[in-house]
Amino acid sequence: MSNAIVQLEHVTQRFAWRGKAVQAVNDVSLSIAEGEIVCLVGESGCGKTTTGKIVAGLLKPTEGRVVFEGKDVWAMSPEEFKHYRRAVQIVHQDPYSSLNPVRTIYKTLSAPLLRHGFARDNREALAKIRELLEIVGLTPPAEFINKYPHQLSGGQRQRVSVARALTVNPRFIVADEAVSMVDVSIRLSLLNMLTGLKEQMGVTFLFITHDLALAKYFVWEGRIGVMYLGQLVEISPTPDLIEHPSHQYTQALLSAIPEADPNLTRNKERIKLRSLDVPSLLNLPAGCTFHPRCPSYKEGLCDRVAPAPLEVTKEHFAVCHLATQSRAVQAGTM
Amino acid sequence: MPREREQLTKSCEILSVEDLWVEYRSPRGTVKAVRGVSFDLHKEETLALIGESGSGKTTLGMALIRMTPKSGSVPRGRIIYRRDGEMYDVLGLDKEALRKFHWQECAMVFQSSLNAFNPVLRIWDHFHDTARAHGRVSQQALRERAMHLFKLVQLDPERVIDAFPHELSGGMRQRVLLALGLLLDPQILLLDEPTTALDILTQRTVIDLLRRLREELGFSLIFVSHDLSLAAELANRVATMYAGKIVELGDVHDIFYRPRHPYTLGLIKAVPTVTGAFRELASIPGSPPDLVDLPSGCKFQERCPFADERCRKEEPELEGMGANHSVACFKWRQVSLEKEAAHA
Numbered sequence: 001m002s003n004a005i006v007q008l009e010h011v012t013q014r015f016a017w018r019g020k021a022v023q024a025v026n027d028v029s030l031s032i033a034e035g036e037i038v039c040l041v042g043e044s045g046c047g048k049t050t051t052g053k054i055v056a057g058l059l060k061p062t063e064g065r066v067v068f069e070g071k072d073v074w075a076m077s078p079e080e081f082k083h084y085r086r087a088v089q090i091v092h093q094d095p096y097s098s099l100n101p102v103r104t105i106y107k108t109l110s111a112p113l114l115r116h117g118f119a120r121d122n123r124e125a126l127a128k129i130r131e132l133l134e135i136v137g138l139t140p141p142a143e144f145i146n147k148y149p150h151q152l153s154g155g156q157r158q159r160v161s162v163a164r165a166l167t168v169n170p171r172f173i174v175a176d177e178a179v180s181m182v183d184v185s186i187r188l189s190l191l192n193m194l195t196g197l198k199e200q201m202g203v204t205f206l207f208i209t210h211d212l213a214l215a216k217y218f219v220w221e222g223r224i225g226v227m228y229l230g231q232l233v234e235i236s237p238t239p240d241l242i243e244h245p246s247h248q249y250t251q252a253l254l255s256a257i258p259e260a261d262p263n264l265t266r267n268k269e270r271i272k273l274r275s276l277d278v279p280s281l282l283n284l285p286a287g288c289t290f291h292p293r294c295p296s297y298k299e300g301l302c303d304r305v306a307p308a309p310l311e312v313t314k315e316h317f318a319v320c321h322l323a324t325q326s327r328a329v330q331a332g333t334m
Numbered sequence: 335m336p337r338e339r340e341q342l343t344k345s346c347e348i349l350s351v352e353d354l355w356v357e358y359r360s361p362r363g364t365v366k367a368v369r370g371v372s373f374d375l376h377k378e379e380t381l382a383l384i385g386e387s388g389s390g391k392t393t394l395g396m397a398l399i400r401m402t403p404k405s406g407s408v409p410r411g412r413i414i415y416r417r418d419g420e421m422y423d424v425l426g427l428d429k430e431a432l433r434k435f436h437w438q439e440c441a442m443v444f445q446s447s448l449n450a451f452n453p454v455l456r457i458w459d460h461f462h463d464t465a466r467a468h469g470r471v472s473q474q475a476l477r478e479r480a481m482h483l484f485k486l487v488q489l490d491p492e493r494v495i496d497a498f499p500h501e502l503s504g505g506m507r508q509r510v511l512l513a514l515g516l517l518l519d520p521q522i523l524l525l526d527e528p529t530t531a532l533d534i535l536t537q538r539t540v541i542d543l544l545r546r547l548r549e550e551l552g553f554s555l556i557f558v559s560h561d562l563s564l565a566a567e568l569a570n571r572v573a574t575m576y577a578g579k580i581v582e583l584g585d586v587h588d589i590f591y592r593p594r595h596p597y598t599l600g601l602i603k604a605v606p607t608v609t610g611a612f613r614e615l616a617s618i619p620g621s622p623p624d625l626v627d628l629p630s631g632c633k634f635q636e637r638c639p640f641a642d643e644r645c646r647k648e649e650p651e652l653e654g655m656g657a658n659h660s661v662a663c664f665k666w667r668q669v670s671l672e673k674e675a676a677h678a
Binding site for chain 1: 386387488503505533534535536537538539541560561562563564565566567586587590591600601602604605606607608609610612615616617618619621622
């Protein structure tokens, strides 16, 4: 894509663990366009958080390239790298541990403003902080500005985290499970606030979550990528992924999710997996990594040959030997 | 669930909670965590206690089995437990009787499945200790019972029984806890956030398992959760909690399709579904009240679009509106009209 802001090219991340290599992210390629919103979903240990950290430049991948505005991030000059790190901000999952407990909101937000020259003195910083608190919905700002994190609720803290990310005028925000620790009734207003940032300020988002229903709601106009054991196994514009999942794993996930609607959830068709156990990252299965659990795997193919990404329909890719077949079956039943 | 069966089970209340209050002492003052809760649990039903953090749902769950922490107290209330024609107040049990009540009558599975185990004991020791504490010591019979239960919860008995807790995955530990909970064949199983920390596919296994076990073994299930979809999936009846009170209680279909409390309606409108049509969602403005310094009147009125003068002065009590559905709201007629309008 020509207008890509961030690109991952065959990115692999290995960690050393007791003398062995754990492949947390395995050959992930992903291109995110300016103003786009992409969501990574998957279960714990699938590598979605690691991928987020790689995108934000917090981790240097073992293999592959991270490209920001056409430049390889890890071959940048210090000045360029600083610019990149400022343009790409991350909002962490836990609003209880990601804010410094002994700093007031003012301190937390003024530090990056002053450090990076977005405010020349305390007075300018104060004005800017007021503006930021308004943007993230902490109003009136005067009521929050001198508070400590422990005086705020979880939802309010998460808003402070977002405000902190916004201090340096980022163009790209990685939101790692940014709303999963917040109550249902408040979650939505946080999400709407983030959507507003995208619309008003043109911020590009990489949204990481384990909650597919939330992903559907938040990125209906964007793309969802599904990760499994470090691989991006399916990626597609959201409506097509939800309505026509092509990878067996995505289908299993969608069928397994309980829904907040008794008739809908009790009449859902369930896909039975062959095994409940997730294989260890230390000892990945040969062929397609999902084959030991896949209900429709083909012996001799899926357990031997690793599938390549397949474009099922426009912009909808699945890494599965049976993707086109399952698509045809779905079309037949529609 | 067929209507006839619902009628039948209604007469068999095994647990009746009457005007239960729980308070905690804190440096800022008294936290009124549970404020006058009353409900019945019927034989072989699944009751979901739904609410957000700070709604008092976990405190209520703990109080049901007299496990309120030391900083808490139960100033008022009765918890009537019935079995085979006998009945007693759980709050009046002495230490020894309470010990028997736990596990033999009512077993509980806590939220964090790792912390619930002693990390230096093998799974078998946990089973052995529990059985011995309740006077059942035949090793052979116990081992057979444990093996049987592991099979019921879809675990490989040989792999699990001599394992240490850390050797098992989160989903496996949750299933071991279920097996342990069922060891003494309790009449009630109480679960706190049974699927919260689990991945989607594991969560599905645990949900299906709970449903099957409840049907096969015929116990009653109470679970506490913030997750509406879990209630939609598993419960026969749902109680919505807000600021320490049950604000709505009814059949699961009534709660989801005909909610009468504005808070229940708000929760349902705030939760997206994956399959089904894309629908607009709405959040509930504001945040829950401070339990130390509760506002006057209805505790939801500050966030409620229906609130009027009366709501600001008087707190509504939970009242039946026929058809096993009760609500604590002066405005419930308007709420149900809005819900119908949204459906049309």
